């Protein structure tokens with residue numbers, strides 16, 4: 001299922017004193033099964049952009065095509081198919097745990113499928129399966145979501161979205177506020193989902209995550225897409241012009257290059273692979 005933005009503009013509160021053009025002429029395509037990171041400084045339009053993916057926002061002009069669904073102002077007929085789109089594209093908001101509301105984890109995860117007509121007993125089975133996907137065991141099913149840790153709550157919230165079995169999972173800063181262990185576990189889970197075929201679109205301020213996980217990076221600045229590249233293409237440039245930092249691994253790799261170590265940059269994704277690569281070159 002491909003995703004395409006064609007000349008998308010979006011203006012908040014048009015024709016009022018608060019008018020704000022948040023997206024300007026956005027054009028890109030995301031391939032099925034890919035892992036895309038969306039980056040850019042605060043207020044550049046990332047959250048606005050991703051809300052166009054499941055029809056929460058409709059472009060002021062232009063169109064967003066997700067499979068056979070065309071999200072455009074002109075296409076009112078399509079509004080009826082919005083439920084299909086919401087099932088295909090699961091959107092996990094920042095601090096999604098704030099949206100948990102049921103008495104038990106099981107009820108919270110089962111809520112979405114039931115809303116789409118799945119019988120209660122079947123929805124409970126889905127809740128059980130989905131909980132496993134996010135790395136929590138069955139003992140969590142009967143717990144109150146409010147008694148869980150921050151990281152556990154976030155996993156439950158993600159399970160609530162995954163319970164609808166979306167093909168595309170969009171996550172808005174999913175690691176914000178998590179400790180390093182929680183961050184690592186959550187990313188491993190997202191990577192697993194990607195490996196099993198789901199298209200991932202992840203908004204993040206953490207450039208090290210981009211370096212390690214993304215196939216593609218979309219860089220935004222002031223409502224516009226200013227660069228689309230693979231992480232190695234992007235970070236081989238000076239990224240300060242996009243208000244981004246150079247990832248730690250890239251900095252260390254650059255230092256190794258400066259010392260004459262001929263590392264294969266394509267093999268380096270994280271600290272472990274960097275050390276492996278250094279060991280390989282040193283043993284030659």
Ligand SMILES: Nc1ncnc2c1ncn2[C@@H]1O[C@H](COP(=O)(O)OP(=O)(O)OP(=O)(O)O)[C@@H](O)[C@H]1O
Nearest residue numbers: 012013020022040041042043044045046047048049
């Ligand atoms: N509901 C809203 N009404 C009016 N303006 C808004 C609204 N939401 C966002 N904006 C404005 O639109 C622009 C883009 O905001 P957006 O939330 O998409 O940025 P962002 O890249 O997600 O930022 P952050 O990294 O801080 O989450 C900003 O100027 C913001 O002030």
Ligand SMILES: [Mg+2]
Nearest residue numbers: 046047048172
């Ligand atoms: Mg945002």
